[in-house]
Amino acid sequence: PLGELTDLMVRRIRAGDLVAAAKFGTPRPIDDPVRERQVLEDVRTRSVAMGLDPESAVRFFRAQIEANKAVQRGLYVRWTRHPDEVPDERPDLLTDVRRRLDGLTTEILVDLKETEQLRRSVVSCEVQAKLAERSAAVVHHLDEVHEDALARAMRAVCS
Numbered sequence: 001p002l003g004e005l006t007d008l009m010v011r012r013i014r015a016g017d018l019v020a021a022a023k024f025g026t027p028r029p030i031d032d033p034v035r036e037r038q039v040l041e042d043v044r045t046r047s048v049a050m051g052l053d054p055e056s057a058v059r060f061f062r063a064q065i066e067a068n069k070a071v072q073r074g075l076y077v078r079w080t081r082h083p084d085e086v087p088d089e090r091p092d093l094l095t096d097v098r099r100r101l102d103g104l105t106t107e108i109l110v111d112l113k114e115t116e117q118l119r120r121s122v123v124s125c126e127v128q129a130k131l132a133e134r135s136a137a138v139v140h141h142l143d144e145v146h147e148d149a150l151a152r153a154m155r156a157v158c159s
């Protein structure tokens with residue numbers, strides 16, 4: 001039941017690789033509080049319009065942002081140790097990468113709405129979330145950096 005939502009979370013986590021590639025070796029920091037506020041304000045406004053509890057949706061996206069930054073930090077460590085693993089291409093953060101993240105936000109909000117009832121029941125939600133996390137890690141071949149990020153992102157699934 002939480003498979004689709006979890007897949008979307010994995011896609012957002014994977015987008016962290018593009019964010020890291022866009023920023024690594026540039027002066028732009030991993031943390032961008034202004035952009036974070038914009039993302040969360042957008043989530044709040046759209047949740048209200050969709051009849052989704054805005055506080056819970058904002059909490060959920062805060063966890064997704066923390067997970068994204070964990071990926072960036074993990075890849076910075078890896079790329080500093082192994083410069084040959086640094087991607088050759090630097091994607092454009094403001095156009096390509098943030099546009100992709102914005103598209104995922106829309107899809108995630110729809111899924112949050114669809115799973116609202118299920119996620120409200122904390123006990124069954126936690127069982128489902130653990131199952132979805134395990135199978136996503138296997139299906140998507142997540143390494144340690146990305147599986148840790150997913151575990152972090154999943155903390156806000158169950159209210």
Ligand SMILES: C=C(O[C@@H]1C=C(C(=O)O)C=C[C@H]1O)C(=O)O
Pocket residue numbers: 019030031032033035036039064065066068069098101
């Ligand atoms: C993804 C970025 O890096 C960080 C993570 C964000 C996110 O997950 O939405 C937003 C701002 C940054 O703190 C970014 O700068 O766009």
